[in-house]
Amino acid sequence: MIREIIPVSSLEDALDAIHDGTCLIAGGTEVNRLGSPRENDAVIPIDRLLPREIIREGRRLTIGAGCTLQDLCDSTEAPVVIRSAAKRAASRTLRTMATVGGNIASRRDDSYLNAVLTSYGAILTVLKTEGARRVEIEEYLLHPQGIILEATVSDVTMPAAFRRISRSSQGPCALVCAVGYDLAAQRWRAAASATSLGTQRLFWVEALLQEPQIPEAEAITRAAGGEWSPAPDVAGSREYKQYLLGVCIRECAEEIRRTGS
Amino acid sequence: MKLKINGVEKEVQAYPGEVLQRVLQREGYRSVRDSDDREGFAGSDTVLLDGKPAYANLVLAAQAEGREITTAESLGNPRKLSVVQQAMVDSGVVQSGYNAPAAALLITELLHRRPGASREEIIDALSGLLSRATGYMQYIQAAELAQARLQDPSYTVSATEEFCDDLVHVGKVREKVDARKLVTGQRAFVEDMVEPGSCVLRMLRSPHAHAYITDIDTGAAEALPGVYLVITWENCPDIYYGQAGQGFPEPSPYDRRMFNRKLRHVGDRVAAVVAENEEIADKAIQLIRVSYEVLPPVMTIDEALKPGAPAVQGGEVTYVSGAPEDLDAYNRDSDPREGKIIYQFPIGADPKRNIAASVSGSVGDIEAGFAEADTVIEREYVTSQVQCTPLEPHVVYAKMVDDKVVIHASTQVPFHLRRIVAKALGISENRVRVIKERIGGGYGSKQDILLEDVAAYAAYTTGRGVYFRFSRVDEFTANSTRHPMKISVKLGATTEGKLTAVQMRVRANTGPFGNHCLTVPMNACSKSLPLVECPHMSFEVVTCYSNIPPTGAYQGYGAPKGSYAMMTALAELAVELGMDPLELVQRNRIRKGSVLEILKCLGEGREGAAATVESCGLDEALAQGAELIDWGRKEESGDPDIRIGKGFAMVQQGSGLPGLDQSCADIHMLGDGSFMLHSGGADLGTGLDTVSVKFAAEVLCVDMDQVSVISGDTDITPFDTGAYASSGTYFSGGAAMLAARDLKEKILEAASRMLGEPASSLELRRPGTIAGKTSSVSFLDIARFTQSGTGSGELAGYGCFTTEHSSFPYGAHFCQVAVNVKTGEVAVQKYYALQDCGTPVNPDLALGQIYGGVLKTIGHSLYEEMCFNEEGRCINPTLRDYGVPMITDLPQDFRAKLVFTDDPHGPFGAKSVAEISCNGASPAIAQAIHDAAGVWMRRWPFTPEQVLKALGKISQ
Numbered sequence A: 001m002i003r004e005i006i007p008v009s010s011l012e013d014a015l016d017a018i019h020d021g022t023c024l025i026a027g028g029t030e031v032n033r034l035g036s037p038r039e040n041d042a043v044i045p046i047d048r049l050l051p052r053e054i055i056r057e058g059r060r061l062t063i064g065a066g067c068t069l070q071d072l073c074d075s076t077e078a079p080v081v082i083r084s085a086a087k088r089a090a091s092r093t094l095r096t097m098a099t100v101g102g103n104i105a106s107r108r109d110d111s112y113l114n115a116v117l118t119s120y121g122a123i124l125t126v127l128k129t130e131g132a133r134r135v136e137i138e139e140y141l142l143h144p145q146g147i148i149l150e151a152t153v154s155d156v157t158m159p160a161a162f163r164r165i166s167r168s169s170q171g172p173c174a175l176v177c178a179v180g181y182d183l184a185a186q187r188w189r190a191a192a193s194a195t196s197l198g199t200q201r202l203f204w205v206e207a208l209l210q211e212p213q214i215p216e217a218e219a220i221t222r223a224a225g226g227e228w229s230p231a232p233d234v235a236g237s238r239e240y241k242q243y244l245l246g247v248c249i250r251e252c253a254e255e256i257r258r259t260g261s
Numbered sequence B: 001m002k003l004k005i006n007g008v009e010k011e012v013q014a015y016p017g018e019v020l021q022r023v024l025q026r027e028g029y030r031s032v033r034d035s036d037d038r039e040g041f042a043g044s045d046t047v048l049l050d051g052k053p054a055y056a057n058l059v060l061a062a063q064a065e066g067r068e069i070t071t072a073e074s075l076g077n078p079r080k081l082s083v084v085q086q087a088m089v090d091s092g093v094v095q096s097g098y099n100a101p102a103a104a105l106l107i108t109e110l111l112h113r114r115p116g117a118s119r120e121e122i123i124d125a126l127s128g129l130l131s132r133a134t135g136y137m138q139y140i141q142a143a144e145l146a147q148a149r150l151q152d153p154s155y156t157v158s159a160t161e162e163f164c165d166d167l168v169h170v171g172k173v174r175e176k177v178d179a180r181k182l183v184t185g186q187r188a189f190v191e192d193m194v195e196p197g198s199c200v201l202r203m204l205r206s207p208h209a210h211a212y213i214t215d216i217d218t219g220a221a222e223a224l225p226g227v228y229l230v231i232t233w234e235n236c237p238d239i240y241y242g243q244a245g246q247g248f249p250e251p252s253p254y255d256r257r258m259f260n261r262k263l264r265h266v267g268d269r270v271a272a273v274v275a276e277n278e279e280i281a282d283k284a285i286q287l288i289r290v291s292y293e294v295l296p297p298v299m300t301i302d303e304a305l306k307p308g309a310p311a312v313q314g315g316e317v318t319y320v321s322g323a324p325e326d327l328d329a330y331n332r333d334s335d336p337r338e339g340k341i342i343y344q345f346p347i348g349a350d351p352k353r354n355i356a357a358s359v360s361g362s363v364g365d366i367e368a369g370f371a372e373a374d375t376v377i378e379r380e381y382v383t384s385q386v387q388c389t390p391l392e393p394h395v396v397y398a399k400m401v402d403d404k405v406v407i408h409a410s411t412q413v414p415f416h417l418r419r420i421v422a423k424a425l426g427i428s429e430n431r432v433r434v435i436k437e438r439i440g441g442g443y444g445s446k447q448d449i450l451l452e453d454v455a456a457y458a459a460y461t462t463g464r465g466v467y468f469r470f471s472r473v474d475e476f477t478a479n480s481t482r483h484p485m486k487i488s489v490k491l492g493a494t495t496e497g498k499l500t501a502v503q504m505r506v507r508a509n510t511g512p513f514g515n516h517c518l519t520v521p522m523n524a525c526s527k528s529l530p531l532v533e534c535p536h537m538s539f540e541v542v543t544c545y546s547n548i549p550p551t552g553a554y555q556g557y558g559a560p561k562g563s564y565a566m567m568t569a570l571a572e573l574a575v576e577l578g579m580d581p582l583e584l585v586q587r588n589r590i591r592k593g594s595v596l597e598i599l600k601c602l603g604e605g606r607e608g609a610a611a612t613v614e615s616c617g618l619d620e621a622l623a624q625g626a627e628l629i630d631w632g633r634k635e636e637s638g639d640p641d642i643r644i645g646k647g648f649a650m651v652q653q654g655s656g657l658p659g660l661d662q663s664c665a666d667i668h669m670l671g672d673g674s675f676m677l678h679s680g681g682a683d684l685g686t687g688l689d690t691v692s693v694k695f696a697a698e699v700l701c702v703d704m705d706q707v708s709v710i711s712g713d714t715d716i717t718p719f720d721t722g723a724y725a726s727s728g729t730y731f732s733g734g735a736a737m738l739a740a741r742d743l744k745e746k747i748l749e750a751a752s753r754m755l756g757e758p759a760s761s762l763e764l765r766r767p768g769t770i771a772g773k774t775s776s777v778s779f780l781d782i783a784r785f786t787q788s789g790t791g792s793g794e795l796a797g798y799g800c801f802t803t804e805h806s807s808f809p810y811g812a813h814f815c816q817v818a819v820n821v822k823t824g825e826v827a828v829q830k831y832y833a834l835q836d837c838g839t840p841v842n843p844d845l846a847l848g849q850i851y852g853g854v855l856k857t858i859g860h861s862l863y864e865e866m867c868f869n870e871e872g873r874c875i876n877p878t879l880r881d882y883g884v885p886m887i888t889d890l891p892q893d894f895r896a897k898l899v900f901t902d903d904p905h906g907p908f909g910a911k912s913v914a915e916i917s918c919n920g921a922s923p924a925i926a927q928a929i930h931d932a933a934g935v936w937m938r939r940w941p942f943t944p945e946q947v948l949k950a951l952g953k954i955s956q
């Protein structure tokens, strides 16, 4: 059980209160859940302090970290791919509780949002001791620090697609992968989330996708053998996940080519 | 702190990090329950926070301060239901009811947020709610009904077909008698009965799959203030018993004591601590020091049956009757640390070689049958270990009242529970009272005595109230599960598709103990072989002990696995013969009048008898199903990677166990002419109490509200073998009908005296009047007359239902699947279950049972799996990781349909309905996958990875 609650009246105070044995709490769905590593922590509630708007300015989309996943699903400002990635997270009840900031910060192995935001090249605004800083999402996922205030996607018209493979609709997934195409830079971006690896940007996949032809699924799977090695678990074997990565990346890339969206 | 709950500001006490659910429970908001120890999956703890759904287990009470908290208590009460609650009751969706209040809250929130919600929006709104009992379909119907009534309060159209024009209650949609109480979240379940000041019991469980306890030191735990008792193998009663709740003498062996020196699975009982509260109990558990001698575990059927494998149950064997002559020699080198095994009669066991039970039998000449065949195929099918996952985990509250142990139980077998607890405690049955409370889901697993024995002993020893509730992890390690099986089916047929020989060999894994070790695997044969007519049939069953978590009864009781093997093998044979599988089945299936000779060899531990099929809806079920699915028409998806296929299965079950089961009931006329029915039956949410009330009201020509029922209380109600083997409606309902008939005779006799006319000239008329030639008397008059100082005494009727007749329910399930041959994903697009349950007594509840049974087996076939590591520990002991289907997994088009037949032996023509529903999905889906993608799925579950392996896309 959570040991103690540390009330704070500003995010700066919240930042000051973060030490070993304390943690932030927003929606609470990760911190309070069964088996949470934060079980014995003291918690710093920030749910009422975080920005909660979803703002579209031209092609730029800013998602407040205090938005719930359901807010994101319901937003007409956000692109369909981001909305549907948010919608894949478990149930509506969970989505009305879980925040975008909490989901990113949880760095779950099965995060749809992190994979999709990575494929969009999202930038996070993070409050650190030195002030608010802009950090690429993949950088944050590698070195999580500070309080996430918002996530920004600079071009929501960027074509993107994502896939999630699991046995049942809400069961553990074998693979989440997302692909985007940065029209301005004419570059592909690819990311995947899987057990033991978390969400990773797949530079080696991006290199393959830069070829004139979309690579065959088998070629991606073959390359995954040396580059991307998720642990086997109840959702499937390593070989199966690597196979799926090939199939799903190719499907996403084809979808992007086909629809341009 | 101050919380605003249902519009009222309340001062409440909460620990700093306490979650809202705990606080609300303490404050008496019973509707906010928990099914998964804060996993955030099952949704039994749903509340609204500022009008939005939230899991109260995942919110700190402190985070809810200053917010509007809404619980289901705000919606209505049993006397005045809200529109949504009433729609749920009218749709038959309130069955086990454990999270029915949460569902009511979610639907209410949806209809408020989105009047005119679509089916997709209803599914989305309910996506955070697990329901195992009724397969979700009727939740959608309930939401649609509520929606229609909100727009037009007079809207009454029921989605459910009714039956039996000549009857008033039977075959009609009526409120389930406990539905109002359940949907409004009243005091109903064991957890609601716990009295302040009671102790909790916590179990220290084995970390090893196979080990001896070499030393156990409980001193420090016992010395902890607030600890009242620590029970281990050293101080528990030295009495052997079995945990299977079956009729005495049981075919299952007595192969355990309350605690054993030998541990036989990860999660086996090592020690129980009874303490003032959970914190002290948990602390005490940590203070117990145990040394183990770890033994090599045997996990699979092949490992267990390998010559020289370590014996899981290597103890001394005794027989109450029928002991073999060489028993002394057999027992010569038994290790006393292994304990003992007592058999009531021989069941073909050889525990030293890990054989828990075995049986074989045949009709005709199987070899001659294969010699006659033009085509012979032999295939093996493998099924996995799957969980019942009731929303309410196993739970018990035991206390002493004077010198009696009173057990508030969530059990399917109150009378077997009384017998087994009395035996385990070494006291007589009159000193044990079992009160069956409402059951939040059982599905077979509450047929076994998994925790009541220890709690009862603890209460008996300490004199205190003792509460013991399994955690979800306990459920995954210590609850009964479906036996993993390997079933090989060999079929011979002529080129015209006539079966000449059918052979079935079942290898089953019972795990550490022999609960149901003979009968579940036998059922794999006895519910599938009799589906076809063939002169030459044989079967062989071998069940082995192992160190997997325990197995036992699970809805369908072996039949879903036998049916998977048998029906898939028939489909494989059809392909081999170049024949339509439906045509092959039509040429060989049984019909009304068929004599099922094979049942002679399939008695459950006693001699069986051939049976004649006296009612059979297979003709209609197969015909209707084929038409609905457009059988024979090949569907195309338009995407070369998505292949569409169709499959079907015919299914059967029994209706209780003729010659073994017995159900009794009595019914009393009260002072105003209303009635009190005492039924021994155990309604586990399926609506048995409603069946009993309907039968009594039908016989006595009164409205259902004139009959109250008390059931499953061993001090008040007469004996009943319990709710298993599809016996509820047939046996327990039958007993209520007989009791009412007996009372009717007595009412007529009394009226005859009052009216001065012979009873034969009197007529019972609705509502509750006896009409003679010239005058009439009401039930009120009769009650006053018989209960007066000169009267004959309170009128009461008694019924005892036993039978030698078998009434088999039948059915046909059809499905259409889409297989993605690139990813291996299988989507069930259409599923139609057509079922003959004789007279559908509660048609709405019967449909719910069918949907629930089908969805469970879709889960078992496609998603669910208990996975183990090398040490035998279940590595996915949560509902999510295990893979239970949610509403978001429903087939796109899912229909259940009742095919009416009038069974000559069932009460009002009824047969059973619930268990049979589990038998079709697996073979129908396997066949459809083959039709779509050309591969046979011969192993549960048919996961995308397995499909890809079968397609050769990844290595095996």
Ligand SMILES: Cc1cc2nc3c(=O)[nH]c(=O)nc-3n(C[C@H](O)[C@H](O)[C@H](O)COP(=O)(O)OP(=O)(O)OC[C@H]3O[C@@H](n4cnc5c(N)ncnc54)[C@H](O)[C@@H]3O)c2cc1C
Residues within 6 Å of the ligand: A023, A024, A025, A026, A027, A028, A029, A030, A031, A032, A033, A038, A050, A065, A088, A089, A090, A094, A097, A098, A099, A100, A101, A102, A103, A104, A105, A106, A108, A110, A111, A112, A113, A146, A147, A148, A149, B039, B040, B041, B880
């Ligand atoms: C049954 C179940 C199934 C789930 N399935 C999925 C799934 O399939 N895919 C998926 O992606 N997720 C899934 N989730 C996870 C869920 O999405 C996360 O629990 C949720 O997004 C976390 O958000 P929260 O606001 O509740 O976080 P909290 O529980 O409040 O916090 C989570 C973590 O994030 C930190 N944190 C919170 N806010 C911030 C912030 N603004 N800046 C920095 N750190 C912060 C906290 O300190 C904590 O460490 C599932 C959860 C459950 C219970």
Ligand code: FES
Residues within 6 Å of the ligand: B033, B034, B035, B036, B037, B038, B039, B040, B041, B042, B043, B044, B045, B046, B055, B057, B058
């Ligand atoms: S956390 Fe919701 S039912 Fe357990």
